[in-house]
Amino acid sequence: MSEPDQQKTISEPGQEKTLAEQAPSSYECRACGYVYDPAKGDNQNKIESGTLFTDLPDSWRCPVCGVPPSQFIDIGAQGAPSGFAENLNYGLGVNTLTPNQKNLLIFGGLGLAFLFFLSLYGLH
């Protein structure tokens, strides 16, 4: 297999970007507040997910209010990537707990739930 090099994607040391910086920007409609999220695309206008706002056809219009793309402002990458990183850290954190710590979490949670139940019961 010898495909032509269409894109050189060699990442040089020190040039790596954070997840948030890698994520494409979302754009918000100044007229109605609709947010175009490139990760979702735009079903109504048959824009595939993964399409950057800057790659939308000139004929594209806000699916909510119909204004042209020039009425949109760049609001930066939204939630998902950094949230994913946080979840990843959270998952790792739990996974590094010892079994005893996990039991403490579980029974501590049960105890709290029981107390909460009791307090509800006490109201009646």
Ligand SMILES: [Zn+2]
């Ligand atoms: Zn709009």
